Amino acid sequence: MSSKLAPAIVFDPATGLSEREVALRPAGPGEVEIDVRAAGVCHSDLHILTGDWPSDRPLVLGHEAAGVVTSVGPGVTTVRPGDHVVLSWFAPCRRCRKCVAGQAWLCTGTAAVANTLPDGTTPFTDADGKEVWPYLGLGAFTERLVVPESAVVKVPAELPFEVGALLGCSITTGVGAVVNTARVRPGESAVVIGTGGVGLSVVMGLSLVGADPIVAVDLSPERLAVARRFGATHTLDGASTDVARWCRDELGGADYAFEAIGSPKVIETLPAMLTSGGAAVLVGMAPTGATGAFDLFDLADQGKRVLGCNYGSSVGEIDIPKLARLYLSGRLPMDDLIGTVRPLGEAAAAFDDLKSNSGVRTILRA
Numbered sequence: 202m203s204s205k206l207a208p209a210i211v212f213d214p215a216t217g218l219s220e221r222e223v224a225l226r227p228a229g230p231g232e233v234e235i236d237v238r239a240a241g242v243c244h245s246d247l248h249i250l251t252g253d254w255p256s257d258r259p260l261v262l263g264h265e266a267a268g269v270v271t272s273v274g275p276g277v278t279t280v281r282p283g284d285h286v287v288l289s290w291f292a293p294c295r296r297c298r299k300c301v302a303g304q305a306w307l308c309t310g311t312a313a314v315a316n317t318l319p320d321g322t323t324p325f326t327d328a329d330g331k332e333v334w335p336y337l338g339l340g341a342f343t344e345r346l347v348v349p350e351s352a353v354v355k356v357p358a359e360l361p362f363e364v365g366a367l368l369g370c371s372i373t374t375g376v377g378a379v380v381n382t383a384r385v386r387p388g389e390s391a392v393v394i395g396t397g398g399v400g401l402s403v404v405m406g407l408s409l410v411g412a413d414p415i416v417a418v419d420l421s422p423e424r425l426a427v428a429r430r431f432g433a434t435h436t437l438d439g440a441s442t443d444v445a446r447w448c449r450d451e452l453g454g455a456d457y458a459f460e461a462i463g464s465p466k467v468i469e470t471l472p473a474m475l476t477s478g479g480a481a482v483l484v485g486m487a488p489t490g491a492t493g494a495f496d497l498f499d500l501a502d503q504g505k506r507v508l509g510c511n512y513g514s515s516v517g518e519i520d521i522p523k524l525a526r527l528y529l530s531g532r533l534p535m536d537d538l539i540g541t542v543r544p545l546g547e548a549a550a551a552f553d554d555l556k557s558n559s560g561v562r563t564i565l566r567a
């Protein structure tokens with residue numbers, strides 16, 4: 202039996218973005234029902250709207266969220282009603298070789314990236330009874346959702362829901378790119394290109410580990426001013442600066458170059474920013490099928506590395522509570538990432554906020 206209808210922000214490949222009423226079926230075995238309290242608007246939602254990542258089915262968007270457990274299905278042991286949780290958009294299967302080896306971010310058994318629950322179904326139907334699918338296995342731009350147990354991570358109740366939402370994607374990805382993927386050490390130099398929600402989180406992670414200098418590059422002066430607050434020691438306008446030349450002249454090449462846009466053209470310029478042995482870290486997600494070219498002799502000759510970064514190479518159950526503790530002890534200024542808080546009905550305006558590169562992260566609240 203499905204619940205009463207509730208508004209949801211749906212992208213339909215046939216009709217585009219709209220608010221649609223959806224019904225939710227109850228949590229089944231191994232599933233958890235969540236009352237969503239805050240959901241961030243991430244560029245990975247925008248990639249669906251722009252067609253960078255084509256979808257063949259209607260999706261409830263939203264994958265960066267936190268909320269409260271309202272009910273659990275049979276067999277659920279790690280959370281109970283009333284628990285505050287952060288949602289993970291890469292619900293690991295916990296059985297594949299990568300999961301067993303402790304690399305949940307590389308899980309080969311997850312269904313989340315196919316925009317379904319683990320059994321291939323969706324918990325959402327529209328007013329006509331037609332299926333509407335959960336983006337990245339969540340679909341958080343609505344009031345309530347049903348997810349597998351491995352998509353929820355319990356967090357302290359004193360963690361604000363807006364911060365918890367950002368822990369669901371941008372912060373865990375950005376800080377994780379620094380501490381897990383690249384393993385940056387104190388005093389190493391780093392360039393971050395693109396300082397939206399994810400890039401600012403990279404800057405925050407670099408400050409935490411004591412990287413220096415930390416060079417932030419963006420097209421928006423407003424974003425660059427925020428990057429300074431997060432610990433960037435230098436800021437550069439990406440439109441008017443040859444960043445690779447700047448890195449060679451000023452740093453003798455950077456130890457790390459993080460890309461947090463998803464632009465093939467920018468990604469191609471990363472290795473030229475590096476010193477020998479340096480690493481380019483691809484955090485931004487390019488459109489499906491995009492390719493790029495590097496100077497292959499330089500890469501081999503100079504021992505440069507190119508590192509892919511999915512979800513900050515994070516294990517949700519370990520990294521999300523760790524980051525929550527760092528916030529609560531005042532070590533990570535996550536509040537400064539929270540921008541405008543809008544009601545769900547203003548989702549179109551929230552996407553405009555994202556497209557205009559103004560402010561910081563917009564949060565939607567049902």
Ligand SMILES: NC(=O)c1ccc[n+]([C@@H]2O[C@H](COP(=O)([O-])OP(=O)(O)OC[C@H]3O[C@@H](n4cnc5c(N)ncnc54)[C@H](O)[C@@H]3O)[C@@H](O)[C@H]2O)c1
Nearest residue numbers: 244245395397398399419420439462463485486511512558
């Ligand atoms: N690796 C992962 O697991 C993961 C997780 C979340 C998001 N992402 C991806 O990270 C990327 C960034 O996401 P976001 O939500 O921070 O996006 P965003 O739109 O908030 O930020 C992008 C920033 O890049 C800047 N920018 C655009 N073109 C530029 C250029 N040529 N030079 C310098 N700056 C430029 C924009 O001004 C903006 O500030 C997206 O591709 C998103 O899909 C990846």
Ligand SMILES: [Zn+2]
Nearest residue numbers: 243245265370
């Ligand atoms: Zn995201």
Ligand SMILES: [Zn+2]
Nearest residue numbers: 294297300308
């Ligand atoms: Zn797995």
